[in-house]
Amino acid sequence: MSxxxxxxxxxxLTGPMTVxxxxxxxLHDPEAGYYATRPALGATGDxxxxxxxxxxxxxxxxxxxxxxxxxxxxxxxxxxxxVGPGDGTLMADALRAARLDPDFLSxxxxxxxxxxxxxxxxxxxxxxxxxxxxxxxxxLDRIETDAPVILIANEVLDCLPARQFVRTExxxxxxxxxxxxxxxxxxxxxRITGGFQRPAFQVEPGQIVEVSEHQAAFGRDLGRLxxxxxxxALLIDYGRARAEAGDTLQALTRHRKVDPLETPGExxxxxxxxxxxxxxxxxxxxxxxxxxxxxxxxxxxxGIEARAARLRDLRPDAADVIDxxxxxxxxxxxxxxxxxxxxVFAPSTLIVPGFET
Numbered sequence: 001m002s003x004x005x006x007x008x009x010x011x012x013l014t015g016p017m018t019v020x021x022x023x024x025x026x027l028h029d030p031e032a033g034y035y036a037t038r039p040a041l042g043a044t045g046d047x048x049x050x051x052x053x054x055x056x057x058x059x060x061x062x063x064x065x066x067x068x069x070x071x072x073x074x075x076x077x078x079x080x081x082x083v084g085p086g087d088g089t090l091m092a093d094a095l096r097a098a099r100l101d102p103d104f105l106s107x108x109x110x111x112x113x114x115x116x117x118x119x120x121x122x123x124x125x126x127x128x129x130x131x132x133x134x135x136x137x138x139x140l141d142r143i144e145t146d147a148p149v150i151l152i153a154n155e156v157l158d159c160l161p162a163r164q165f166v167r168t169e170x171x172x173x174x175x176x177x178x179x180x181x182x183x184x185x186x187x188x189x190x191r192i193t194g195g196f197q198r199p200a201f202q203v204e205p206g207q208i209v210e211v212s213e214h215q216a217a218f219g220r221d222l223g224r225l226x227x228x229x230x231x232x233a234l235l236i237d238y239g240r241a242r243a244e245a246g247d248t249l250q251a252l253t254r255h256r257k258v259d260p261l262e263t264p265g266e267x268x269x270x271x272x273x274x275x276x277x278x279x280x281x282x283x284x285x286x287x288x289x290x291x292x293x294x295x296x297x298x299x300x301x302x303g304i305e306a307r308a309a310r311l312r313d314l315r316p317d318a319a320d321v322i323d324x325x326x327x328x329x330x331x332x333x334x335x336x337x338x339x340x341x342x343x344v345f346a347p348s349t350l351i352v353p354g355f356e357t
Contacts, residue, residue, distance in 0.1 A: 003032035003265040008179050016176035016190055019249060020214065023161035023269045028115060032265040035116040035159075039268075041087055046268050047252045049155050050236070050295075050335065051090035054325035056311070058093025060302040061234070065094060065150050066104045067353040068232050077147040078231070080108045080132070083140075084156040087119065088126030094152070095130055108150075110134045111143060140221040148346075149226060151233035157273035158237050162212035164247065165196065167203045172196055175208065177261065185261040199243065207245040212274055219278035222344055223285030232345035232352050238338045239273025241292035248272035275342060282344045290343045290355040296336025299329055301354050 001009075007025060011017050017025075027035050040046045050057040069078055082091050091110070098104055110132040114120050120136060127134055137143060164175040166189060173189040174196075180186045199209050222233055240246070251260035251267040258267055279289040293301075308326045312319045330336040343352040 003029055007264055008183060008185060011177065011179050016178040016188060018176055019164045020161040022177045026264045026269050029265060034265055034268055039116055039119055046254055049086055050329060051093060053328050055093050056304055056307050057329060058090040059097040059307065060299060060304055061090060061152055062094030062097035064234060064302060064353050066098050066101045068150050069104050071350055072148055072231065074103065075148050076107055078107050079111055079143060079147050079149045081111045081143065081149055081151040083113045083153040084159065085112050085114055085123050088123035090154055092126050105131045108132055112136050113139060140225050143225060145228045147229065148231035149229045150231050154236045157215055157239060157278060158270040160212055160214035160218055162210035162271050165209045165211060167205050167207055169205050201243050203245050208247040209245050210248060210271060212277060215274050216277050216281045219281030220285045223282030223287035226344055226346045227286035230346045232343055232350060234343050236295060236339060236341045237273035239275055239340060241275050241340055243276050275340060279342060287344050288347050290352055292340040292342045293355065294337050295339035295341055296330035296332065298341040298354050304330060
């Protein structure tokens, strides 16, 4: 029985499913979930991430980690953590750049957090020649607190689903997934009778508000981790830097948007990162945070233009390709503005690299 058939049967028995529960099942169902069984990353897959666009992205993140470690006083031990490492490209590029400071590599222990078994296998292959010992843990709460943490999370928040609420002319309702008379999955509204905290911002009738308990929990756990251990975490994702309405649920197959209800488990489902919720939760857990900065501005501050110039000097035959890669990462009409960067760090005098001004 397909995942779609199983979901339809479950909904028929127990009632309409929240959008967050639906996304979780589509991504992580053990038998047919997208990440559990068939993640397809890269140019020939369903979607591409910044590390796959250019080595410059991962290299700069590696140098960011080294500089953060130095600003922490170059402790003798540090845990380098990546959440959602994809196929391992970002970390492989980061560690290559980090070889510029052998003392950092001597101090670092590498930890990856990845729920997908196929992706863990890809990461193991990509990082087989790593300079660091590598281990996987199941979550932020499994990381020991006896050494500072430098953590990277690129395109992780968009995988943490949100429930959707709609303001109607008669009040608030939740958008859920039900089953039509013909047996197809479909969106519908379930009226809310209580327990819903209305958003603090203006919402017009018909607009959708997304609320992610999963993203809030991530922010809380991350804030607790860095406040207890010291260190800093870098978050990069596409999403909103201020609280606002909007339906951001999307499904991607072969780099094209498709109906998120059509083929459960066969497409990548995402929703925007809700940075205000994540950062507020981190602060409540005892951490300090930066504001959001566009990915383009952040990468420029880290020196991506100088790195591109150096690569063009080394490979003049690839200059056009390097220019296209640079534009894809930093231009406003590509990833430069939609993607945001921010940091969570232990209360201290630390000035996080890339957020000095």
